[in-house]
Amino acid sequence: MFGRMWAVDVEGSGMTPPEMVELAIAEMDDLRLTGRRKHWRFKPKNGISPIEARIHGIWDNDVVDAPELEDVVDDVLLWLEDLPIVGHNVRVELSMLSGMLEDWKPSAAYDTLKLARRLLPREEKYGLEYLGGKLGLATQAVAMTGGNPHSAPYDAVVSALLMMHLLEPLAETETRAAMIDADILNSAQGTLI
Secondary structure: OOOEEEEEEEEEOOOOOOOEEEEEEEEEEOOEEEEEEEEEEOOOOOOOOHHHHHHHOOOHHHOOOOOOHHHHHHHHHHHHOOOOEEEOOOHHHHHHHHHHOOOOOOOOEEEHHHHHHHHOOOOOOOOHHHHHHHOOOHHHHHHHHOOOOOOHHHHHHHHHHHHHHHHOOOOHHHHHHHHHHHEOOOOOOOOOO
């Protein structure tokens, strides 16, 4: 029903202008994780703010030997292609990636935050860390990535697991309608089909 796509997460420098310090992608095919993943860290030109570093755990000394994004942009583009992306509040990933990868545009951008709000309307919170814990996805994500919340590999995998968890009980027509609504690049997005 659905082909290949990448669950993505980025972590930023917290500086102005914003720079990407970490990018992780986890491949999905037909709404299932394939096990294929890629992870990059980048050295930002203006450093990492201490406030942001406390959130994602990446400090300037962690990326001192990392390449700048410009040095590996071709590799990133080769991996991403123009495949759809999935993320929790995916607008952040789309904005960051589009701003730093001039020639890149995904064919779709599925937002698991929108999916969660639609399919779990009575939930008290919709943050990725909260939903991952409440729905029992966090343990699986730690086992797969060795990471923690707010690390790009962990958050990308939890986003994929959340999408799988939310869509699994739906019939095919309901899944299609939910995916259309969750695609922030779709002109029909926001409709209830």
